[in-house]
Amino acid sequence: MPPKDGRTTLATVAASAGVSVTTVSKVVNGRADVGPETRALVESLLEQHDYIGRRSPSPKGSPATARIELMFKGDLNAYSTEIIQGVLDAGSEAGVSVALSARPPRPAGAEPDRPRGWARDLAAAGRRAVIAVVDELTSGDLAALSRAHLPLVVIDPLNLPRNWVPSVGSTNFAGGMAAAQHLLALGHRRIGYVGGSTKSACNQARLHGYRAAMEAAGVTVPDEYQRTGDFRYQDGVEGGAALLDLPSPPTAVFAGSDETAAGVIEAARGRGLRVPDDLSVVGFDDTDVARLASPPLTTVRQPLREMGGVALRTALRLAAGEKLDSHHVELATELIVRGSTAPR
Structure with missing residues (x-):
């Protein structure tokens, strides 16, 4: 039986x-x-059978009565460091331990929805839930976690194959609008955008917010003013260079991340342009990159530590069998004005 x-x-x-x-x-x-x-x-x-070993219960009274897996894909950066700190702080307050891991690469030629052995291994190791900060989750991933009886919470999801997967993010659309409105209020009309992947939900929300503000101001956005990448520094260097080399370059750039914004500033510096005298730049995230940039970066603050804390508490609720009031939580963004923007 x-x-x-x-x-x-x-x-x-x-x-x-x-x-x-x-x-x-x-x-x-x-x-x-x-x-x-x-x-x-x-x-x-x-x-094949997705065998999961029996979990060893923690000793009564042990502070590590629950173990949560925090899973990333790709290199860690200023963005992920903020999230990690938020999860760790919340875990310390709740008396649970947090294990950090890199998501295993999918073998070449593997079936997209093939059950993943990592889910079985996590459950066998005593994990109670998984918090994921990854660029891709397939139906097979979700099925493997479900078979392993591991609740999943995704932070700032780039895409989700199921709408019912609990996620924590920020008001990306409103943040994109705030960035563009700030530059418009300074008198800029030629405003470019350098962001993330076209498949990224958060990137699309930021881009649409920017476009909504531009359209509301009656400003047309040329197609060549929009550049995509991967939210990385090099994407900002390359995307910024492409914008600044246009016959009619923008006088301001909204970048989809602080790292990307730093790359745009470098592209401007390499062309003898001064920020903000010749080019205004706005980022997104408000990480250490924004505060240490030269000049300090005007950016849209995404409450990354708070997002990590909400994800940890949500994961614990799911592990305890509680029902959620909402599967999707969005925390408010805020424009932080520093020295990288100035009137046109």
Whole structure:
């Protein structure tokens, strides 16, 4: 009889492999006294069945009664550091431990929706929920987490294959509007945008906010004034260069991240332009990059630490079986004016 919680048991895998439960147990526990062919077969079936080992309960009264996995993809930067700090602070307040990991790369040629072994491994390691800051989540990823009984919360999602996945973000559209309105109020009319991927939901919201402000002011935005990238410094250098080399270059640029804005400033400096005298630049995030830039960067503050804290508390609620009032939470953005913008 299958277990009531729907988990695959060692007996299930043993029956499929035609071996004893003891043999499967040896493979699971890394014992050396199993033949290579048998080991390969059992490991394949463990993956196929999404076997999840029983979690060891934490000692009563232990501060680490829950363990949350904080998962990133790609290199860490100023943006991710702020989120990590927010999650860690909230975890400390709640008395839970947080494990940081990089999302495993998808093997070349792998099926997009193939069940992922990492979800099974996380559950076996005692994780109670997963907080993800990644650029891609497939239906297969979500199914693997669901089979592993691991609730998922996504921070600032670039895209989501399911609307019901809990997420925490910010008012990206309003932030994009605020950035453009600030530059318009300074007298700029030729305002360019250098942002993230066209597939990124948060990038699209920032871009649409910028365009909405421009259209409300009766200002037409040429197609060549919009550049996409990956929210990185080099994208700002390249996108800024492309804008500034136009026959009629913009007098101001709204960048989709602080890193991108720093790249735009470098592109301007390389062309002998002064910021903000010759070019005004606005970023997005309000990380250390904005405060340490030269000149200090006018930017749209995205409350990254607060977003990390909300995600941690949401993950704990889901792990405890609680229902959420809303699957999507957006925290307010705020324009922070510094020295990188000036009147036209």
